[in-house]
Amino acid sequence: MQPESNLASRRLAIALGLLLAIALVVPLLGQPYYTRLVARMAIFGIAALSLDLLVGYAGLVSFGHAAFFGIGVYCAGLLPMLGVQQVWVIVPVAMLVAGLYGALSGLISLRASGLYFIFITLAFAEIVFYIAQGLRMLGGDDGFRLPAPTLLPGGASLANPVVLAYTMLGALVLAVWFARRLSESHFGQVVVAARDNETRLRAMGLSAYPYRLVLYTIASALCALAGVGFANLVEYASPASMSWIVSGEFLFMVILGSAATIIGPVLGAVVFVGLEQILSALTEHWLFWLGIILVLRVLLLRQGLYGLLTGRGQR
Amino acid sequence: MSSSCKPDGAEADQMRLECEAPLLEVRGLVKRFGALVVTDQVSLSVRPGELHALIGPNGAGKSCLIGQISGELRPDEGEVHFRGQRVDDLAVPERARRGLARAYQVPRLFGSLTPAANAAVAEISRVRSGFRFWRRAATDPALAAAARIALDRVGLGRALAPDPADTGAVRPASLLAHGDKRLLELAMGFASDPALLLLDEPLAGLGPADSAAMVALLRSLKGRYGILLVEHDVEAVFALADRISVLVGGRVIASGPAAQIRTDPRVRAAYLGESE
Numbered sequence: 082m083q084p085e086s087n088l089a090s091r092r093l094a095i096a097l098g099l100l101l102a103i104a105l106v107v108p109l110l111g112q113p114y115y116t117r118l119v120a121r122m123a124i125f126g127i128a129a130l131s132l133d134l135l136v137g138y139a140g141l142v143s144f145g146h147a148a149f150f151g152i153g154v155y156c157a158g159l160l161p162m163l164g165v166q167q168v169w170v171i172v173p174v175a176m177l178v179a180g181l182y183g184a185l186s187g188l189i190s191l192r193a194s195g196l197y198f199i200f201i202t203l204a205f206a207e208i209v210f211y212i213a214q215g216l217r218m219l220g221g222d223d224g225f226r227l228p229a230p231t232l233l234p235g236g237a238s239l240a241n242p243v244v245l246a247y248t249m250l251g252a253l254v255l256a257v258w259f260a261r262r263l264s265e266s267h268f269g270q271v272v273v274a275a276r277d278n279e280t281r282l283r284a285m286g287l288s289a290y291p292y293r294l295v296l297y298t299i300a301s302a303l304c305a306l307a308g309v310g311f312a313n314l315v316e317y318a319s320p321a322s323m324s325w326i327v328s329g330e331f332l333f334m335v336i337l338g339s340a341a342t343i344i345g346p347v348l349g350a351v352v353f354v355g356l357e358q359i360l361s362a363l364t365e366h367w368l369f370w371l372g373i374i375l376v377l378r379v380l381l382l383r384q385g386l387y388g389l390l391t392g393r394g395q396r
Numbered sequence: 397m398s399s400s401c402k403p404d405g406a407e408a409d410q411m412r413l414e415c416e417a418p419l420l421e422v423r424g425l426v427k428r429f430g431a432l433v434v435t436d437q438v439s440l441s442v443r444p445g446e447l448h449a450l451i452g453p454n455g456a457g458k459s460c461l462i463g464q465i466s467g468e469l470r471p472d473e474g475e476v477h478f479r480g481q482r483v484d485d486l487a488v489p490e491r492a493r494r495g496l497a498r499a500y501q502v503p504r505l506f507g508s509l510t511p512a513a514n515a516a517v518a519e520i521s522r523v524r525s526g527f528r529f530w531r532r533a534a535t536d537p538a539l540a541a542a543a544r545i546a547l548d549r550v551g552l553g554r555a556l557a558p559d560p561a562d563t564g565a566v567r568p569a570s571l572l573a574h575g576d577k578r579l580l581e582l583a584m585g586f587a588s589d590p591a592l593l594l595l596d597e598p599l600a601g602l603g604p605a606d607s608a609a610m611v612a613l614l615r616s617l618k619g620r621y622g623i624l625l626v627e628h629d630v631e632a633v634f635a636l637a638d639r640i641s642v643l644v645g646g647r648v649i650a651s652g653p654a655a656q657i658r659t660d661p662r663v664r665a666a667y668l669g670e671s672e
Contacts, residue, residue: 267520267528267536270509274517277506284466284504285521285588286492292526 089391096390097344100351101254108246116242117314118358122351123249124310127256129334129346131303136332137341138264139296140276141191144199145206146331148186149179149301151323153308155213158318161229168231168239168248168309175309176302182209183301187294203325213320224319231313239313249310253347256303260343263299272296273341333371337378339385348386417480419444419592419622420465420496425474427460427646434460435471436646442592447614447623449633452643453666458626459501461643462594465624466498467491479591497590501597501626503581507570511552511580514569515543518587546587550579550613575606582613592622599629611635634658642666 104123108116128150135141156175165171186205193201214222230240239245263269274282275289282289312318321327330353338349356374360367382388418441427435434457442448450458463469465476467488476484483491492498506514516533519542520526533539547553569580578598585593598614599607611632617623618636627633633640634654641651644666650657657663 262532263529265532265534267525267531267533267539270513270517270533271520271526273508274506274514277508278504280468280500281504281506281584282517282521283488284492284498284500285518285584286489287521287526288487288489295527 093344093387093391101250104246104250108243113242116246118354120242120246120249120310120314122354123246123253124307124314125331125334125350125354126253126347127249127310128304128307128331129338129350130256130260130343131300131307132331133335133340133343133346134260134264134296134300134303136335137343137346138269138276139272139293141293141297142199142332143202143297144325144328144332145186145202145204146300146304147323147325147327148206148209149183149304150308150311150327150331151209151213151320152179152182153305153310154312154318154322155308156305157231157309157312158225158227159219161227161231166229166232168233171231172306172309175305179305179308180298180302184294184298187297187301191290191293191297203328206323206325206328210320210323210325213323220319222320224317224321227312227316227318230316231309239310240316245310245313252306252310256306257343257347260303264343268292268295333375337375337385339382339387342384342387345385345387348390352386418442418477419446419479420624421477422461422465423475423477425461425464425471425476427457427464427469427471434646435464438474438643438646438648440641440648440651442622442624444591444622445619446638447618447625447636449625449627449637449640450643451627451630451633451640456643457646458643459596460646462498462596462624462626466496466594492588492590495589495591496594497585497588497592498594499581499585499596499598501600503577505569505577505580505584508568510566511547511569511572511576511583512540512543512566514580515546515583515587516540518546518584519543522588542587546583547580549586549617550583551609552576552579552583575602575609578602578606578610579613582610586617586621590621592624595623595625595627597626597628599627599632607632 104119107119128146132143132146135143135146153175156178157171160166160171160174186202190198190201190205213219219225230238232238233244233248237244239248264273271282271287271292275292279289308322311322334349334353335346336349337352338345338347340346356371357367360370364370378385384391420442422441423439425435425438426433438461440448450461452458460469464471467483467486471484474484475482478491478494478496481494483494483496506517509517513533516539519539520533525531544553569577572580582595582598585595599610602610607629614623614625614636625633625637637654639652640654640657641648642657642663643649649666650660650663
């Protein structure tokens with residue numbers, strides 16, 4: 082978190098502008114596969130940056146973040162059964178439910194720290210996972226097909242890959258802006274201070290707990306937004322979307338990109354999704370190569386993909 | 397249980413007396429770790445504006461005593477009164493909000509933040525603006541002004557300003573020199589505008605120049621704040637302290653003005669190393 086020099090931030094701005102331009106052009110090419118890939122990257126970008134608020138800024142390594150992703154997926158799948166398809170109902174409901182679960186589980190998990198925090202967040206995610214798995218009328222372990230897609234105001238359907246890609250790109254840009262703004266606020270400074278030295282913060286009269294709880298709630302709600310997008314992308318809702326493996330993938334993206342940068346984890350998500358597509362086409366042992374890449378990142382890049390772009394990356 | 401030494405219904409009197417009454421009063425404090433008694437019936441007080449020094453050999457229980465006053469350790473017996481109110485059931489942040497600040501033996505800073513941002517967090521804490529989600533901390537003029545005052549107070553203001561010749565980068569606190577870390581630690585203690593500051597060995601690990609600067613700084617702050625100073629540097633303590641208490645084996649064996657402590661035979665025997 083060193084302050085960036087002008088040159089580095091200009092390099093970063095150019096690189097991000099280019100990436101965004103590519104992402105905006107691809108859906109126009111009329112290739113559904115690549116359009117859906119862009120949507121997928123944007124969706125996981127939102128999920129990864131929401132986790133970065135916890136891992137990077139608050140130093141809270143959550144291993145249960147997929148629960149909130151899954152809550153978003155299930156909300157997007159369940160509400161159409163009640164005849165609700167409007168995005169302005171589904172997204173707020175999904176974020177509210179995820180935020181509530183985040184607040185309630187955070188009340189308990191944030192009492193712990195370090196390894197215990199990791200395990201308690203995992204446990205809370207597993208609770209949601211097994212509840213979803215136990216819902217027989219919703220297909221249990223198999224999940225269920227989305228009865229109807231989410232609709233934008235005006236009637237455009239997120240089942241259309243082009244609409245989905247642009248919607249999620251817009252959501253991603255908003256989420257990046259929101260998260261950066263939040264991290265730079267008075268609130269964000271207290272959260273970072275609590276990560277750096279909680280003892281000092283307490284000696285100055287602030288208890289870290291309420292600040293962490295609010296942040297945890299915000300991060301949970303934000304991840305549900307990504308979940309709604311994901312349900313529309315795969316047109317399916319299943320417990321797999323909230324398994325601990327997905328939580329691990331989110332962490333992978335954050336670390337790959339560099340924590341506490343917001344942009345870094347978004348790049349991590351883009352590269353992760355891209356590698357997943359390329360490597361899984363080449364070999365069935367693609368997870369092995371993904372693992373190698375993570376090891377190389379930790380060994381070689383001080384600030385992950387983010388550092389590569391700002392030019393301060395090499396160890 | 398009575399929360400004050402004064403009778404109820406005499407609040408007006410108490411307000412008038414507040415200036416003369418001790419800021420901090422510790423009564424019969426006892427702390428045991430198993431069979432080991434680290435604090436043994438300790439009573440002491442700090443008056444407003446007074447610098448009360450606590451000296452004693454290694455392992456005398458000085459840091460433990462400070463910890464019980466700040467709230468990090470819970471005493472087994474005894475009471476801690478601050479500004480006329482009993483505080484020994486309060487957690488650290490609550491005591492801090494009442495004006496009881498602490499500087500640590502090992503500087504505890506927000507390592508990834510610049511010195512100014514460190515001081516800004518202290519100001520956020522003081523004015524309770526931690527739940528402002530939208531106002532940028534880095535460009536908030538009120539925070540910047542408060543941070544400047546806090547850094548200037550310890551002489552760090554100019555030294556840590558961004559160098560215009562550089563790219564505008566300011567080093568994070570974790571990269572400061574040790575002496576500057578100590579000064580920043582002190583600045584953070586005073587930034588909340590406390591009534592009493594608990595200072596745990598502010599001179600530890602400082603070279604002669606930094607040490608002299610710190611003594612001068614403490615002298616300039618004396619009188620404005622009540623200070624309870626734990627320090628090994630006996631020269632500095634005798635130069636600064638209004639009152640000195642000597643802690644040996646968890647007990648206060650002597651307490652009084654510097655001149656009296658200097659000549660106290662028990663102190664000389666136990667601590668000043670007459671025969672060592």
